[in-house]
Amino acid sequence: MLEIPCPWCGSRAYTEFTYMGDATVDRPADGPEASDRDWFEFVYIRQNPKGPHEELWHHTNGCRAVFKVSRDTATHEITGSAKLHSDEGTAS
Amino acid sequence: MARFQVSRRVQGKPSVTRYSIVSLARNALSHHQNWSQAWRSPDPKPAYDVVIVGGGGHGLATAYYLARNHGIANVAVLEKGWLGGGNTGRNTTIVRSNYMLEPNAHLYEHALKLWEGLSQDLNYNVMFSQRGVINVAHSDGQLEAFMRRGNAMRLNGIDAVLLEREQVRQMVPLLDCSPSARFPVYGGLLQPRGGTARHDAVAWGYARGADSYGVDIIQNCEVTGVRREGGRVTGVETTRGAIAAGKVGVAVAGHTTQLCQMVGLEVPIESHVLQAFVSEPIKPILDTVITSGATHGYISQSDKGELVMGGDLDFYNSYAQRGSIYMVEHVAAGLLSLFPAFSRLRLMRTWGGVMDMSLDGSPIICKTPVGGFYVNGGWCYGGFKATPGSGWVFAHTIANDAPHPLNQHFTLERFSDGTTIDEKGAGPYAKAH
Numbered sequence: 136m137l138e139i140p141c142p143w144c145g146s147r148a149y150t151e152f153t154y155m156g157d158a159t160v161d162r163p164a165d166g167p168e169a170s171d172r173d174w175f176e177f178v179y180i181r182q183n184p185k186g187p188h189e190e191l192w193h194h195t196n197g198c199r200a201v202f203k204v205s206r207d208t209a210t211h212e213i214t215g216s217a218k219l220h221s222d223e224g225t226a227s
Numbered sequence: 228m229a230r231f232q233v234s235r236r237v238q239g240k241p242s243v244t245r246y247s248i249v250s251l252a253r254n255a256l257s258h259h260q261n262w263s264q265a266w267r268s269p270d271p272k273p274a275y276d277v278v279i280v281g282g283g284g285h286g287l288a289t290a291y292y293l294a295r296n297h298g299i300a301n302v303a304v305l306e307k308g309w310l311g312g313g314n315t316g317r318n319t320t321i322v323r324s325n326y327m328l329e330p331n332a333h334l335y336e337h338a339l340k341l342w343e344g345l346s347q348d349l350n351y352n353v354m355f356s357q358r359g360v361i362n363v364a365h366s367d368g369q370l371e372a373f374m375r376r377g378n379a380m381r382l383n384g385i386d387a388v389l390l391e392r393e394q395v396r397q398m399v400p401l402l403d404c405s406p407s408a409r410f411p412v413y414g415g416l417l418q419p420r421g422g423t424a425r426h427d428a429v430a431w432g433y434a435r436g437a438d439s440y441g442v443d444i445i446q447n448c449e450v451t452g453v454r455r456e457g458g459r460v461t462g463v464e465t466t467r468g469a470i471a472a473g474k475v476g477v478a479v480a481g482h483t484t485q486l487c488q489m490v491g492l493e494v495p496i497e498s499h500v501l502q503a504f505v506s507e508p509i510k511p512i513l514d515t516v517i518t519s520g521a522t523h524g525y526i527s528q529s530d531k532g533e534l535v536m537g538g539d540l541d542f543y544n545s546y547a548q549r550g551s552i553y554m555v556e557h558v559a560a561g562l563l564s565l566f567p568a569f570s571r572l573r574l575m576r577t578w579g580g581v582m583d584m585s586l587d588g589s590p591i592i593c594k595t596p597v598g599g600f601y602v603n604g605g606w607c608y609g610g611f612k613a614t615p616g617s618g619w620v621f622a623h624t625i626a627n628d629a630p631h632p633l634n635q636h637f638t639l640e641r642f643s644d645g646t647t648i649d650e651k652g653a654g655p656y657a658k659a660h
Binding site: 136149156171180181210 | 643
């Protein structure tokens with residue numbers, strides 16, 4: 136059972152979460168500066184590494200936060216997790 | 228002790244013993260100790276006309292059809308592990324062509340027609356059993372959706388039959404069609420010509436066939452780099468040395484991304500784990516392939532008697548060829564709600580594969596901007612049924628440096644120009660396909 140270390144709730148079974156994929160994909164800023172190519176790469180292109188992977192998990196059946204997890208896609212070993220924004224507090 | 232034996236020459240090419248009742252009887256008399264090896268294990272030559280990366284069903288079928296259809300036999304198939312040890316050896320053996328979108332329907336139907344003559348063509352029993360595939364509908368809306376897909380199939384010349392609940396119950400006596408079923412059965416969509424095939428046999432049959440034309444199958448040979456000069460490939464670097472080739476065709480399933488990155492090509496793919504499992508073997512108890520629109524599970528019975536089962540992905544990127552026991556339990560629970568009688572069977576074996584999940588759910592079979600570099604991937608979890616068709620069109624694409632009509636739409640460019648082939652209508656989410 137994959138256990139996901141939620142920064143707020145602690146280590147929970149992965150079945151409480153929804154996987155949201157690659158965390159390194161940057162959404163282009165709204166406005167005319169972003170080209171069709173920029174949007175295409177954001178929507179479709181993935182590095183898909185065999186090894187260390189930065190990915191997003193959504194704690195849908197828990198605190199509902201979205202955060203980043205460092206996990207190896209070849210071994211499933213999780214080496215850490217982090218909040219997306221430094222000014223996010225902890226659950227009270 | 229097996230030994231390689233050239234016993235028949237066909238058109239000047241060495242060939243292994245043709246399987247027949249005569250060869251069976253002759254070898255029985257010598258206690259089956261003199262069968263010739265089904266394929267050679269040569270050392271790689273310094274150069275070939277074509278290198279196929281990936282020794283699974285698709286790669287081996289490609290090599291076979293390159294030789295058979297195009298007269299190109301100076302070919303090496305490079306497999307990093309053992310032949311057929313990837314997804315070809317890990318699928319749930321279902322063969323069908325019951326797709327709705329036209330490019331998919333025609334490609335998979337071409338494959339199905341090849342399946343129907345494959346054992347004869349390969350002189351190798353791939354145990355293709357056209358026992359039918361039933362998609363069970365669990366609501367009015369689902370039945371209407373199945374009607375729509377069935378009509379689309381028939382308009383494309385593919386067999387489809389809409390079943391009422393009573394017809395499903397008669398074909399599948401152990402399926403819970405009672406009013407109190409957890410997922411009530413409203414009916415189903417049957418493809419009578421669909422069924423199953425012995426997955427290992429397909430790899431072995433194509434390997435033997437390709438080898439008989441002189442194709443070199445080289446196992447334990449991992450491609451570590453692709454050499455290029457002036458925008459064209461000139462060969463590959465491998466764990467068994469460098470091999471020159473003017474054309475390189477990639478058929479590596481879940482490692483398509485890595486091979487493409489070797490030539491600087493970015494692709495819309497995520498690699499995910501899909502698990503499958505079998506029960507202990509039992510007497511014949513299930514005559515067709517059943518898939519459920521409610522539980523997303525599928526089940527059939529192998530000729531050895533095991534129930535072969537599978538369902539959803541684990542839903543996270545993985546190259547580990549294993550997943551969480553939670554998903555095995557989840558899939559089993561869904562299938563047991565349909566077949567309560569199976570609940571006391573023991574689980575015998577579970578495993579996983581590396582699914583090449585394209586971001587529209589359909590395969591990518593095309594030339595690339597890199598000259599002489601061809602890709603055949605993105606099959607998600609649906610590649611096994613397409614094996615003969617995939618090899619057929621990929622061989623054509625490589626031989627002619629141009630797509631076959633059946634794979635002309637399965638391009639890399641479709642993702643950026645808005646012509647994605649999204650069978651499920653799930654959008655650009657790899658795990659949703």
